[in-house]
Amino acid sequence: MTATTVRAVLFDTFGTVVDWRSGIASAFDTVAARHSSRLDSVHLADAWRRRYAPSMQRITSGDRPYTDLDTLHRENLTSVLAEFELPFETSEADVYDLVHAWHELAPWPDSVPGLHALKAQYTIGPLSNGHTALLLEMAKSAGLPWDLIIGSDLTQAYKPDPAAYLRPAAILGLAPAEVMLVAAHNDDLRAARDSGLATAFVARPLEHGSDQSIDLEAESDWDVVADDIVHLAELLHPRLAR
């Protein structure tokens, strides 16, 4: 850990705090059931998620003005539906529900207790590509006890753009080194460290399912490496160890 005292612990959300894959697969299942049909819902969830980073990259590179995730998710869903031949015609309500499913993803079992433990000592919030309204709805439905929510609409930047890491620190009135990013993704932590933030890796070996091959472990000497968010809270204030 750096000598600077961390005052805010901010979290990547999709994958790190909430389980997007199960939640989105379940949303596809719900839509299929509505049409008395079945889908390879996990496959569709993965295909949808694969379009996530490239769609933001066009914004980070300056080819496109800031556009929020609801819009990107809807566009990407349109391509997924065009690519995969579904056994039924999707309605506008289906599309709405699928896009909206990203607002109501369930937390990993350790997320809520871990965040409560951290909140006693640190400012906690998301540092996510989600916009504020999406992250608020996620927090209310999942019970995430954030102190505040600074969405990508407020920073007008998507990770790994340095502004996505530096603007939240500035809004908090903190130096970058006083802010820690917690993520299950080594590339996110690399970009955060490049911007001067402290870093914590939390393993999420089931984010991509049981045959996950990436981000199974820390790929650098991140300031903290934890098994989950409860463990992270223990490492950050060891006096509260279980």
Added chain:
Amino acid sequence: MTATTVRAVLFDTFGTVVDWRSGIASAFDTVAARHSSRLDSVHLADAWRRRYAPSMQRITSGDRPYTDLDTLHRENLTSVLAEFELPFETSEADVYDLVHAWHELAPWPDSVPGLHALKAQYTIGPLSNGHTALLLEMAKSAGLPWDLIIGSDLTQAYKPDPAAYLRPAAILGLAPAEVMLVAAHNDDLRAARDSGLATAFVARPLEHGSDQSIDLEAESDWDVVADDIVHLAELLHPRLAR
């Protein structure tokens, strides 16, 4: 109440949620004690607060770019100290502590329980002239369980500028009528209603001390009129009445 369902209940903070006058008077007392002296601290707190609205008015009128409350408070304190002859020389630490005292004001006794009750059913947050970092520190020290904090630095607007009311609604993804402002100040509610927000008056008859003469009661047919924030929570979901 309007037919539209309120989804977010946002609060004026200084005076409505926290007791600025006692807190600032106490900060002057602390500074005086440091110099083995005494001050008419309530008088100084009132003199400082009187400069609050005019200093923001210059920004709302466009005469000055957005400048946060820490800076305005510091400038206004300099005028107060120039006007009142203090029996000692104030240090930079004194000035810092006084400006910082606005970050750590105590809540009225009903604020925290009332906010917890409201949070179960609504999105809650401040709609204050404070900037995000100030409001965050206030929330952490006073235990205010906001869902999110959208400070004036994020809206770049001070009340009663319509943008100060409309931008938080837009960030929340809500129509103005889906947002309720709660305030102990009739003029704040007038401006909120002019922008289409729902309104709730909460009486704070001791905000300005025991001889307060303004804002003792609702001066219009606000959507809700409550004795305090616990009462407001009861009125907004009557099934939880005590």
